[in-house]
Amino acid sequence: MGTICSVIGHKWNNSCTCSRCGNTRDLNHSWNGCRCRICNKTRDEQHNWDHCRCTKCGKTRDEDHYFIYKPVYTEKDGAKKSMCEGTCRICGKVIVIEHDDQPAGGKCSFRCKRCNYTHEDHDFKEVPGRCAEVCSVCGEERDYMKIALDDSESFEKRRSAFMKLDAASMIPESIRTNCAEDKHILKQTKATRQQFQGGTSYTEYICVACGKTIREMDYGN
Ligand SMILES: [Zn+2]
Ligand SMILES: [Zn+2]
Ligand SMILES: [Zn+2]
Ligand SMILES: [Zn+2]
Ligand SMILES: [Zn+2]
Ligand SMILES: [Zn+2]
Numbered sequence: 001m002g003t004i005c006s007v008i009g010h011k012w013n014n015s016c017t018c019s020r021c022g023n024t025r026d027l028n029h030s031w032n033g034c035r036c037r038i039c040n041k042t043r044d045e046q047h048n049w050d051h052c053r054c055t056k057c058g059k060t061r062d063e064d065h066y067f068i069y070k071p072v073y074t075e076k077d078g079a080k081k082s083m084c085e086g087t088c089r090i091c092g093k094v095i096v097i098e099h100d101d102q103p104a105g106g107k108c109s110f111r112c113k114r115c116n117y118t119h120e121d122h123d124f125k126e127v128p129g130r131c132a133e134v135c136s137v138c139g140e141e142r143d144y145m146k147i148a149l150d151d152s153e154s155f156e157k158r159r160s161a162f163m164k165l166d167a168a169s170m171i172p173e174s175i176r177t178n179c180a181e182d183k184h185i186l187k188q189t190k191a192t193r194q195q196f197q198g199g200t201s202y203t204e205y206i207c208v209a210c211g212k213t214i215r216e217m218d219y220g221n
């Protein structure tokens with residue numbers, strides 16, 4: 001408190017700030033939206049939202065973000081899956097959601113409206129007596145070797161493709177050799193959680209090529 005003000009009191013002039021010493025009070029602010037023009041105090045109303053952030057006071061909210069999207073790969077059920085990752089260019093929030101697929105040109109082609117990721121989604125059906133599947137929509141073929149080695153396929157599809165190749169003695173020599181030497185193509189298929197203190201849990205891996213199951217036990221502590 002300035003010396004004069006301490007003797008005769010502040011000079012408020014109907015404002016929040018003393019014109020003599022600069023002292024402030026929580027009264028008679030000159031609000032310009034959420035911020036006082038004179039003392040810079042802020043309040044939680046009348047913000048000036050630019051998407052998720054107030055340009056006057058910097059407060060953020062979890063809505064109306066300004067997402068920029070790009071495709072990313074995530075691991076789901078042991079298979080790689082392409083997803084849409086959005087990063088807000090204002091507050092940095094990151095979300096990962098399914099693509100917003102729109103038909104794109106060819107019969108089985110799709111493009112994500114947000115990140116432009118393009119992919120093909122065929123309706124493959126088995127062809128009896130052949131080591132291949134054919135798309136019922138566009139007629140594209142793919143053989144079981146391709147499915148077996150495709151990281152983006154589910155564990156079940158890859159495993160069954162390998163079993164069909166095995167039945168036809170068509171598993172490549174290099175993969176047979178690796179499996180024989182315990183260098184499997186392992187995929188996580190199951191993970192259990194410890195049910196109680198000191199209980200055991202495990203993570204289970206199965207080789208898509210030969211079907212060998214490996215469990216990593218965790219005996220808790
Ligand atoms: Zn004063
Ligand atoms: Zn003020
Ligand atoms: Zn504000
Ligand atoms: Zn944001
Ligand atoms: Zn996308
Ligand atoms: Zn197709």
Ligand SMILES: [Zn+2]
Pocket residue numbers: 178179183184185207208209210211212
């Ligand atoms: Zn194996």
